[in-house]
Amino acid sequence: MKLGNLQLRIMRSLWERGEATARQITDDLSGGVPSTLSTVQTLLRKLETKGAVRHEQRERTFYFRPLIKEQDVARSAAQDLLARVYDNSLSGLLAHLLEDETVSAEELRDIKQLIEAREREMTK
Amino acid sequence: MKLGNLQLRIMRSLWERGEATARQITDDLSGGVPSTLSTVQTLLRKLETKGAVRHEQRERTFYFRPLIKEQDVARSAAQDLLARVYDNSLSGLLAHLLEDETVSAEELRDIKQLIEAREREMTK
DNA sequence: GAATGTAATTTACCATGGTAAATGAAAAAT
DNA sequence: ATTTTTCATTTACCATGGTAAATTACATTC
Known part of the structure; x- marks a missing residue:
């Protein structure tokens, strides 16, 4: 949606x-x-x-x-951007997002943890 | 644009x-x-x-x-999504992006390096 | 009971993105 | 030289998102 x-x-x-x-x-x-x-x-x-x-x-x-969930709307908007604009290149998208100077150290820590968690899921 | x-x-x-x-x-x-x-x-x-x-x-x-650059269009689309849909929560957005099963190990490695590079910039 | 306020409904715009046929004019092919 | 192709231009839709006034119907208040 x-x-x-x-x-x-x-x-x-x-x-x-x-x-x-x-x-x-x-x-x-x-x-x-x-x-x-x-x-x-x-x-x-x-x-x-x-x-x-x-x-x-x-x-x-x-x-x-x-009748629709916030998470679903957000998710599909994110996937849409990734596909339409970034040709599904996650690193391309993230590179742009990280250019923003106002990214906090906490945010960086959080997203790093997300990635590490995902890496652990990877091997399974 | x-x-x-x-x-x-x-x-x-x-x-x-x-x-x-x-x-x-x-x-x-x-x-x-x-x-x-x-x-x-x-x-x-x-x-x-x-x-x-x-x-x-x-x-x-x-x-x-x-007359416009691809990078600029992509960047502004990404920023727009982040602000409009994710209230500027980078971790919220990334969490959704990482849910995709088709994310490869290489992509994960790449984006992890992006974050680490950004962390190093942080301390400066 | 009349006046005021508050709803929903109707109607009507405007902008943008996308779709494409029809037309006209010029070049290329026969 | 005539036909065919290939452009640009004109014109005309449709869908979606957004904007909101006007109207109608019902409650609430005076």
């Missing part, structure tokens, strides 16, 4: 809240680039058509829930 | 060739998902409007050249 920018931010609100109304999501968005309630409602419909969310009506109001 | 899928494939042909006609690019594309000459011409125009390519006419034919 491929999502646009605002779609992703809407999903993020839903993933955090578990369930949310269009109004609540609109409020969540107001911190960054704000969108009107109307826009959020439109996108929620489109997300529902795509099968990314579902809604349940209580009283007059729609309560939305995510 | 953000490029669509076909736009990227067209650029890739241009990056490899240095200079190419719409026809040559169309031929290059015929290996994967093919596109008609007409479509390629249309997209080349749009790429030119965006400033991604320029053309030069010789005889009757347009010869296109890339």
Whole structure:
């Protein structure tokens, strides 16, 4: 499942809240680039058509829930980038990511450990 | 500069060739998902409007050249993914990338070396 | 009960990426 | 010289993401 920018931010609100109304999501968005309630409602419909969310009506109001997992969306976006842009060259991608000066020592330690863990899985 | 899928494939042909006609690019594309000459011409125009390519006419034919660098496009796509989807968590992204079973031992070795090199830069 | 507020729904744009046929003009082949 | 090929250009779609006003329907408040 491929999502646009605002779609992703809407999903993020839903993933955090578990369930949310269009109004609540609109409020969540107001911190960054704000969108009107109307826009959020439109996108929620489109997300529902795509099968990314579902809604349940209580009283007059729609309560939305995510149907797709954050991890799955992220994973497929990462795989897509790797394939489309880097021709599946992991080292090519990582080389670019490591160029960023703001990478912390902790991050480096963490990802090194990820790789070492993966190496251990390798031999099995 | 953000490029669509076909736009990227067209650029890739241009990056490899240095200079190419719409026809040559169309031929290059015929290996994967093919596109008609007409479509390629249309997209080349749009790429030119965006400033991604320029053309030069010789005889009757347009010869296109890339104006943007492959590395820059890749880099910005990677940064965009990292920020938009992973909230700038490098380890989060790498964790997903390493889940792919088809990662080779060589790739692992390569990226480990990238990280170690980056660690050495760190202390400076 | 009338006014106000709050929902969903409808409708209508715009931009971008992609698709390609149709047309016209020029070069190449016959 | 006529036909065929090969370009560029024009035109016209479609899908998706995003934007939002206008409308309608229902609650809440005064």
